[in-house]
Amino acid sequence: MSFMRSLEDILSNYDHGPEDIIEILHEVQSRFNHIPKEAIEIIHRKTHIPKSRIYAIATFYKAFSLKPRGEKIIRVCMGTACHLKGAPSIVDEIKKQLGISPGEVTKDKKFSLELVNCVGSCSMAPVVVIDDKYHGQMTRQKIRKLLKQDSEGGILHEV
Amino acid sequence: MRFNTLQEFWDFKNSLKDSESETTILVCGGPGCLARGSRDIYQALQQEKEKHPEVSLNIELKIKETGCHGLCQKGPLVVIMPEKLFYTEARPQDAKRIIEDTVLKGQIIDELLYRSPDGKVYTTFDEIPFYKHQTRIALRNVGNIDPEDITDYIKKGGYTALALVLKEFSPEQVIQAIEKSGLRGRGGGGFPTGKKWRYCREAEGDTRYIICNGDEGDPGAFMDRSIMEGDPHSVIEGMVIGAYAVGSPQGYIYVREEYPIAVRRLRKAIDDAEKHGFLGDNILGTGFSFNIKIKRGGGAFVCGESTALMKSIEGNIGEPRAKYIHSVERGLYNQPTVLNNVETWCNVPVIITRGWEWFAEIGTDKSKGTKAFSLVGKAVNTGLIEVPMGTPLKKIIYQIGGGIAGKKKFKAVQTGGPSGGCLPEEKLDLPVDYEKLTQAGSMMGSGGLIVMDERTCMVDVARYFLKFLMDESCGKCVPCREGLLQMFQLIDSITKGKGKMEYLDTIETLGWAMKEGCLCGLGKSAPNPVLSTIRYFKEEYLAHIQAKRCPAGVCAELTAFYIDPELCKACGACIKACPAESITTQEDFCVIDDSKCTKCGTCYDVCRFGAVKVK
Numbered sequence: 001m002s003f004m005r006s007l008e009d010i011l012s013n014y015d016h017g018p019e020d021i022i023e024i025l026h027e028v029q030s031r032f033n034h035i036p037k038e039a040i041e042i043i044h045r046k047t048h049i050p051k052s053r054i055y056a057i058a059t060f061y062k063a064f065s066l067k068p069r070g071e072k073i074i075r076v077c078m079g080t081a082c083h084l085k086g087a088p089s090i091v092d093e094i095k096k097q098l099g100i101s102p103g104e105v106t107k108d109k110k111f112s113l114e115l116v117n118c119v120g121s122c123s124m125a126p127v128v129v130i131d132d133k134y135h136g137q138m139t140r141q142k143i144r145k146l147l148k149q150d151s152e153g154g155i156l157h158e159v
Numbered sequence: 160m161r162f163n164t165l166q167e168f169w170d171f172k173n174s175l176k177d178s179e180s181e182t183t184i185l186v187c188g189g190p191g192c193l194a195r196g197s198r199d200i201y202q203a204l205q206q207e208k209e210k211h212p213e214v215s216l217n218i219e220l221k222i223k224e225t226g227c228h229g230l231c232q233k234g235p236l237v238v239i240m241p242e243k244l245f246y247t248e249a250r251p252q253d254a255k256r257i258i259e260d261t262v263l264k265g266q267i268i269d270e271l272l273y274r275s276p277d278g279k280v281y282t283t284f285d286e287i288p289f290y291k292h293q294t295r296i297a298l299r300n301v302g303n304i305d306p307e308d309i310t311d312y313i314k315k316g317g318y319t320a321l322a323l324v325l326k327e328f329s330p331e332q333v334i335q336a337i338e339k340s341g342l343r344g345r346g347g348g349g350f351p352t353g354k355k356w357r358y359c360r361e362a363e364g365d366t367r368y369i370i371c372n373g374d375e376g377d378p379g380a381f382m383d384r385s386i387m388e389g390d391p392h393s394v395i396e397g398m399v400i401g402a403y404a405v406g407s408p409q410g411y412i413y414v415r416e417e418y419p420i421a422v423r424r425l426r427k428a429i430d431d432a433e434k435h436g437f438l439g440d441n442i443l444g445t446g447f448s449f450n451i452k453i454k455r456g457g458g459a460f461v462c463g464e465s466t467a468l469m470k471s472i473e474g475n476i477g478e479p480r481a482k483y484i485h486s487v488e489r490g491l492y493n494q495p496t497v498l499n500n501v502e503t504w505c506n507v508p509v510i511i512t513r514g515w516e517w518f519a520e521i522g523t524d525k526s527k528g529t530k531a532f533s534l535v536g537k538a539v540n541t542g543l544i545e546v547p548m549g550t551p552l553k554k555i556i557y558q559i560g561g562g563i564a565g566k567k568k569f570k571a572v573q574t575g576g577p578s579g580g581c582l583p584e585e586k587l588d589l590p591v592d593y594e595k596l597t598q599a600g601s602m603m604g605s606g607g608l609i610v611m612d613e614r615t616c617m618v619d620v621a622r623y624f625l626k627f628l629m630d631e632s633c634g635k636c637v638p639c640r641e642g643l644l645q646m647f648q649l650i651d652s653i654t655k656g657k658g659k660m661e662y663l664d665t666i667e668t669l670g671w672a673m674k675e676g677c678l679c680g681l682g683k684s685a686p687n688p689v690l691s692t693i694r695y696f697k698e699e700y701l702a703h704i705q706a707k708r709c710p711a712g713v714c715a716e717l718t719a720f721y722i723d724p725e726l727c728k729a730c731g732a733c734i735k736a737c738p739a740e741s742i743t744t745q746e747d748f749c750v751i752d753d754s755k756c757t758k759c760g761t762c763y764d765v766c767r768f769g770a771v772k773v774k
Binding site: 017018019020021022023025026053056057060061062063064078079080081082083084085086089092093096116117118119120121122123124125127132134135136139140141144 | 190191193194195231232375376377378379380381384415416417418419454455456457458459460471472473474475476477533535536537541542543573576607609611615620623624627631633735736738757759760761764
C-alpha cells in the first residue's frame, strides 16, 4: 500500500475531530515505526488540525518518536522494582554490547534502546521487553546472552 | 444474543448451569505467567484434552486462560477447580499428567505442588499463607474467569448488579448506597466516591461524563492492569451503574498504551457488552443509554492526574490545571465529570449485590472495604494481593509476602509510588488506612507496595524518584519544574560524595515550597519520597555526606567491595558473573581488583556465602 493510501486508511477510522489525534498518531507509529514528517503534513491537510498541535502532541507524549527507530526495539523497564533489582546495570550492559545510549539506534538500524517507566510486570523484575516479548529476572549475564551480537549485523539469539 | 428486557436477562442467568461443580482447569495468563510460557501450557492442555475423548464422556472439563492469579513468583500457575488444586511452575510437558492423572484419576502430582521456603507442601491454594490472609473483593473474578467470555462473567454473578439497579433503584438510591458503603477512591486520593457522584449529579451542565482512570503510571504497581486484563466486565458494569446514578450518556476508559493486552480485552468486553444489551442504546430495554469509548494514553505519567487525563482525552497535551475548579462541576469538555480509578469502579457492582452494610463492615473506621496491592521488590512472595483495610503492613510483608528474600534484613517499604514515601521497620505496625499512612509521611497511593532490603540505598531511592518525576513533570508550573531540578541536583551530588550538610535543610525548604506552590498532585506530593527518607533514614544521608560512604553499596562513587577470605569458598561464581573481569583467585579465596571494579555489585548478589562485603 502506498504511503498516502496507508494514511487515508488510518484516517478513515476516525471522525477527524481533534479528540482523535492521539489515537491517529498511535496507529501511524505502529504502521511506520515512527511518525514521519510527511504523515503530519497529510494528517493536517485531511483533518485541519493545526500542525503545531500535532507536533505538540507528538513531542509531549513519550510513546511517539519523530525519528526512525530500529527494527527491534529493546525496552528496559525502569520501574521501582526493576530499579531495585538492578535495571541500571542491565542498561549499562546493553549500552556496552550495542554501543548505543537510550533513545539511540544502532548504526545498522537493527536495534533501538528505550527506557520505559514501568511495564507492570514488577513481580518478575528486572524486565526487558524485546519487540513485545517479556524477559524477566534479567541479569547482566542473561542480557549478554540474549544480545549475542555478531561483529557486523546484530542478530538476536534467543537463549 | 441481546437481552431486550430485564426479564430476558434473568431468564438467561437462571438457565445457566451451576459452574461450581464443573471441573475447570484455570491457566494463569497474567503478565508474569505469560512471560514464563503459560500460553504453551494452555495449548498443551487443550491438545491433551482432545487426545482423551473419554474425558468429555465422564465430566465436563473446561480449560480457561484467566487473568493474574496472584502468586506470580511461582508461575506459571495452573489451578484445578472445584478442588482448588494448586500447581506451580508448570511446564507444557506436565499437561499429559495433569489430564491423565489428576483430571481422570484424581491423583495429585506431588512435585507440582507449592512448597513454602520452610519446606511445607500445600495442596490447595487457600491453605497457602500467601492466599489465606487475603480478602478478595475487587479481585473477586481475576484469575477465576475467562476475561474474554462474557457468559463466564454472568455465571459468577456479573451484570446482576446492573439489572438490579435498573429494576429497583432510583439514581438517588444508588448514590446513597455508595455513600453509605464508605467506598473511597482507590487511585490514591481517597475521596468519597458517593459524594463525588452526588456533586456531579447536582452540578449544572449540558451533559455529564464518566471516566475510568486506567493510566496506572506508578512504577511498581500493576493492580489495575491485572483487573483490566483479568476482569474487564466488572469495570464496565461499575461504570454503567455510575452513569445511571449521575445521568451520563458517555463514558471513557483511559488506558496506558504500555498495556496492550488490557486494551484488547477491554475492547472485546465493550463490544460483547454492547451485543448483549448491557451497553449502548436502551440498556436491557429500560430506556437508559450509555456508551463507552477507549482512549489510549501516550506514555505520560502526569496524565494519571485527573485534569491532565481529561485534557488528554480531548486530544491535547496532558497539562493539569488548578484544583479550585472541581471536575465534578467542570471536567471533560467543561462538563460535570466523574473520574474514578479501575479498582474503585470494580468495587461498585459488588456493593450493590451484597449491600452497602456488608461492605461498610469491612475495614477501619474511615477506610472501608479492601485494597489491592502489587507486592513487589525484595519479598519472598511477590505478586498481586488484596487485604481488608486496616491490615498492618507487617502482616502483608511477613505473612503474605513471606518476609525478605535471601535471608537479608528488611529496610523499608515504599507505598504510594512517586507520591508516597518509604516507611522503616518501626512503622510496620501501621495499618493500611488512608489517614494513617498520610500521617506517617507516605500515602495509600494506587497500591504499589515495594519491599526494600539492606541492599537498597535510601538516598538512591530518593534520587530515583526525583529523576522519574523530573522527567515526567509537564513543566507548566514553576515550583514543580524548577523545584524538582534543584532537588535532584542536590540529592545527586550527595550520591556522588559531593554533598554538604546544609543541603538537607535546603531540600526540606524546597519540599515545603513545592507542597504549597505546585499546581497539581504530581508536584505537591513529589517531595514525599525525599522527605520521608530524610525523616526515617537520616543516618544513611549522614554516611553519604560525612563519611563519604554508601552503606548499601549502591552509589558507585561511594562504594568499594571486598571479599572476606574467611568466608570465601573460592567457588568462582563471582569471577564468572563479574562483567568487568575484576575478580581473580588467590590461593583459596577470591580478590577484587579495585582499579577494574565498576561497583555494579553483581558479585555481592551472586555470592552464596555472604563473603562479598561493602567497605
